[in-house]
Amino acid sequence: MILGTASHVGKSTVVAAVCRLLSDRGCSVAPYKSQNMSLNSYVTRDGAEIGIAQAMQAFAARVEPRAEMNPILLKPKGDRSSQIVLMGRPYRDVAIADYYRETDALLERALEAYDRLAADHDCIVVEGAGGAAEVNLYARDIANMRLAERLGLPIVLVADIERGGVFAQVCGTIALLPAPIRKLVRGVIVNKFRGDPALFEDGVAILEALSGVPVLGVLPYAELDLPSEDSLSIGDKRHRDHPVRIAVVRFPRISNFTDFETLERRAAVDYVRPGAPLAGYDCVILPGTKNTMQDLAHLHASGGADEVVRACAAGIPILGICGGYQMLGRTVEDDGVEDRVGTLPGLGLLPVETRFAAYEKTTRQSERPAGTVGPILSRVGTVAGYEIHMGETVRDPGVAPAFGDDGAVSSDGLVIGTYLHGLFQNPSAVDGLLSYLYERQGLAYEPVADDDPYRRLALLVAENVDLDRLLALALETDDGGAAA
Numbered sequence: 063m064i065l066g067t068a069s070h071v072g073k074s075t076v077v078a079a080v081c082r083l084l085s086d087r088g089c090s091v092a093p094y095k096s097q098n099m100s101l102n103s104y105v106t107r108d109g110a111e112i113g114i115a116q117a118m119q120a121f122a123a124r125v126e127p128r129a130e131m132n133p134i135l136l137k138p139k140g141d142r143s144s145q146i147v148l149m150g151r152p153y154r155d156v157a158i159a160d161y162y163r164e165t166d167a168l169l170e171r172a173l174e175a176y177d178r179l180a181a182d183h184d185c186i187v188v189e190g191a192g193g194a195a196e197v198n199l200y201a202r203d204i205a206n207m208r209l210a211e212r213l214g215l216p217i218v219l220v221a222d223i224e225r226g227g228v229f230a231q232v233c234g235t236i237a238l239l240p241a242p243i244r245k246l247v248r249g250v251i252v253n254k255f256r257g258d259p260a261l262f263e264d265g266v267a268i269l270e271a272l273s274g275v276p277v278l279g280v281l282p283y284a285e286l287d288l289p290s291e292d293s294l295s296i297g298d299k300r301h302r303d304h305p306v307r308i309a310v311v312r313f314p315r316i317s318n319f320t321d322f323e324t325l326e327r328r329a330a331v332d333y334v335r336p337g338a339p340l341a342g343y344d345c346v347i348l349p350g351t352k353n354t355m356q357d358l359a360h361l362h363a364s365g366g367a368d369e370v371v372r373a374c375a376a377g378i379p380i381l382g383i384c385g386g387y388q389m390l391g392r393t394v395e396d397d398g399v400e401d402r403v404g405t406l407p408g409l410g411l412l413p414v415e416t417r418f419a420a421y422e423k424t425t426r427q428s429e430r431p432a433g434t435v436g437p438i439l440s441r442v443g444t445v446a447g448y449e450i451h452m453g454e455t456v457r458d459p460g461v462a463p464a465f466g467d468d469g470a471v472s473s474d475g476l477v478i479g480t481y482l483h484g485l486f487q488n489p490s491a492v493d494g495l496l497s498y499l500y501e502r503q504g505l506a507y508e509p510v511a512d513d514d515p516y517r518r519l520a521l522l523v524a525e526n527v528d529l530d531r532l533l534a535l536a537l538e539t540d541d542g543g544a545a546a
Contacts, residue, residue, distance in 0.1 A: 063215040063246075065190040065206060067231035071222035072253040072281070074115040075288065077189045079523040081123035082516045083533060084185055092131060092179050093119030095189040096172035097205040099136040099144070101317035101352050105448035105483075109425045110150020111135060114320055115189070118288055122516040125183075133175035134168055134204075136161075139315070139352055149175065152423050162202050169204040173212060185536045188215060195238035207243060216248040216535040219275070224254035224283060228265075233272050248535050249278040251527060256283045259526070279527030286515050286522075304330040306499045309343040311336055311366060311386070313357040317350040318450070321383055324486045328496055328510070336366030340373045344499045348386025350483065354416075354453070355401040358389050358408065367409055374411055379438060379476045379499070384451050387469060387479030388416040391455065400452055411477045412470045413458040424449050428482065430466030432494070436475010439464060441494035447484035455481075 064080070066073040077093055084091040093116050104117035110129035120127040129150035136144040139155065146153040146161065148171065156164075180186050191205035200207045210217065221231045232250055239247070250273065255262060259280045266277045310322055312333040325331055332343075336357075340346055348370070351357040361367045374380050382390040391414035395405040399418040408416075426449050432442035445465065457463065457470050464471045469480035485491050489510035500507035523529070 063188040063190065063210060063213065063217045065194040065210070065217055065219050066192070067195075067219065067221045067235045068193040071220050073189050073220050074119065075286070075519065076218070076220050076251060076253070076281075076523070077115075077187050078119045078122040078288065078516065079519050080187050080532065080536075081119050082520040083523065083529065084187070084536060085122070085124045086520065087533070089536075090125075090182075090184045091123045092125055092183045092186055093123060093189065094130070094176055094179055094186050095132050095191065095205065096169070096176070096209050097134040097136065097191060098132050099138065099191070101137055101315070102320050103135060103137070103147075103318065103450055105425045105427055105450055106150065107427055108150075109427075111147050111423075111425050111450055112150060114318075119187070119189075122519070123187075128179075130175040130179040133172045137317075137352055145352075150425070152421070165202045165204050169208060169212075172204060172209070176213070187536075188213065193235070194219070195235040197238055200240070207240065210243050210246060211240075214246065217243070217246045218249045218251060218278065218532070218535065219247055220251050220253055222254050223252050223262075223280075224256060228252060229269060229272060232269060232275075236273055236275065247275050249276050249532065251278050252280045254283045255280050276531070278532050279523070281523065281526050284522055286519055288515055288519065304328065305503060305505055306330065306345075306496060307332065307343045308345045308347060308499075309334045309338075309340055310347045310349055311361070311370070313349065313351045313385075314360055315352040315357050317352050318384070318483050319349055321349060321483055321486055322347065324492055324510075325496070328492065329499070335364075336361045337364030337369065338366070340369045340378070341376075343373065343378065344502065345379045345381065345495070346370055346373050348380070348382040348389055350383055350450075351385035353401060354385040354388050354394055355396050355404070355406060355418075357385065358394055358406050361389065362407075370409055371411070374477060377476065379478070379495075380411060381477075381495075382412075382479040383485065384449075384481055384483060387412075387414075387481060388451075388453060388455060390470075390477065390479045391415050394418075394453075412472060412479050413461050414455050414470050414479065416453050416455040418453040421452070423452050424481075428466070428468070430468055430482070432465055432491075433462050433471055435462045435471045435473070436478075438475055438494055438498050439471060439478065440475070441490075441497060442488075443490045443494075445482070445485060445488040445491050447482040447487070449481045450483060451481055455479075 098113035102114040112132035116132040117127040135147035306329040390412045391408040395417040429446045497507040
């Protein structure tokens with residue numbers, strides 16, 4: 063079990079690395095997180111929705127993502143309520159106070175999922191949520207303490223040295239753990255170290271002496287081509303020095319911004335607030351959102367809608383994905399399903415209309431050929447991705463779809479709307495968009511090269527962590543002995 067001293071310390075990445083390292087050694091391994099809170103999600107082959115981090119970890123483990131890997135997914139709606147996705151399917155919207163009344167029953171469902179997963183694999187690598195030592199939450203913490211108590215797995219604690227206070231992080235967390243859980247902590251990994259690790263050798267010795275727990279390794283800060291788990295990662299994004307500039311409108315309820323992380327490595331991608339000037343950008347993207355109605359209203363009120371329309375009139379390509387696609391149409395109508403009854407004007411850039419008529423979510427994987435209208439789609443070819451959306455969008459007769467029978471494209475091919483998440487995980491889609499944007503500036507473009515980020519992650523961990531000691535924990539029982 064991989065726990066953290068706080069959110070965003072690198073638990074998800076460490077889990078992915080351990081999954082790949084165990085897989086490399088012939089072990090059938092799977093990731094597991096009982097409860098996740100994230101607006102970045104993924105759809106499995108059978109249409110179940112899980113957190114993007116568990117899908118990423120499954121890819122690292124070389125296994126197919128499945129609902130049991132993340133049985134409870136909370137998707138915040140921004141009004142002190144969240145949608146509960148239970149075993150990959152929408153369960154209900156709930157205020158957080160009401161959710162806590164259900165944690166006992168939800169824990170049992172999560173443990174049932176763990177048992178099914180464990181029956182199919184040699185080893186499960188469990189990820190906690192947030193910080194482990196949230197004392198006020200212990201009674202209802204079904205992602206850390208109560209889960210650790212029930213499973214009795216050896217624990218590795220991950221700490222983030224980049225933000226400072228690593229000694230207090232580790233020692234304070236261990237001291238605050240309940241005694242039965244404290245004894246399960248078998249090691250510490252110090253993550254995000256910048257500089258020469260040799261300079262922290264005395265720090266390792268001090269940390270071990272103070273905590274009484276061995277430090278298994280010190281991982282250097284590294285940028286890897288892996289999807290981010292939640293919105294905390296947006297704050298870490300840095301402007302890159304590329305000639306092509308892309309604006310992603312950062313809606314208050316932005317979701318699945320992982321759609322654009324491959325683009326970030328090959329273009330200067332900025333996440334801009336609605337209403338910020340869009341002049342000077344080569345492309346504008348409207349991403350997904352957990353609440354299209356509220357974010358569309360905010361886009362209008364902030365002046366962001368006018369900015370997008372002006373960019374379009376200037377010949378700048380506009381791309382909308384999921385909720386962003388819905389906003390590009392003429393109207394969005396809600397029968398009280400997503401937010402409240404009413405109709406909002408869209409941006410009017412595509413001849414489509416969207417309606418939320420039923421509390422039903424479309425979740426499916428798909429593979430579709432790109433259309434041939436315009437200079438972008440005509441370069442893309444067949445792509446694979448997944449849909450996660452409520453509402454239905456209808457095109458006017460004669461309007462060309464963007465991908466297969468999905469989405470829509472303007473007659474000049476420069477306004478594209480689609481429900482397809484994961485679009486830019488396809489190298490051909492990255493190449494199709496960026497080659498066009500580079501050519502407009504008279505610049506040469508180098509196509510995306512194939513790479514395995516999980517292999518690079520595993521090598522990084524193998525070089526900086528006591529691997530034998532770490533992987534041996536997978537064979538421990540709760541009393542520290544070797545499993546049969």
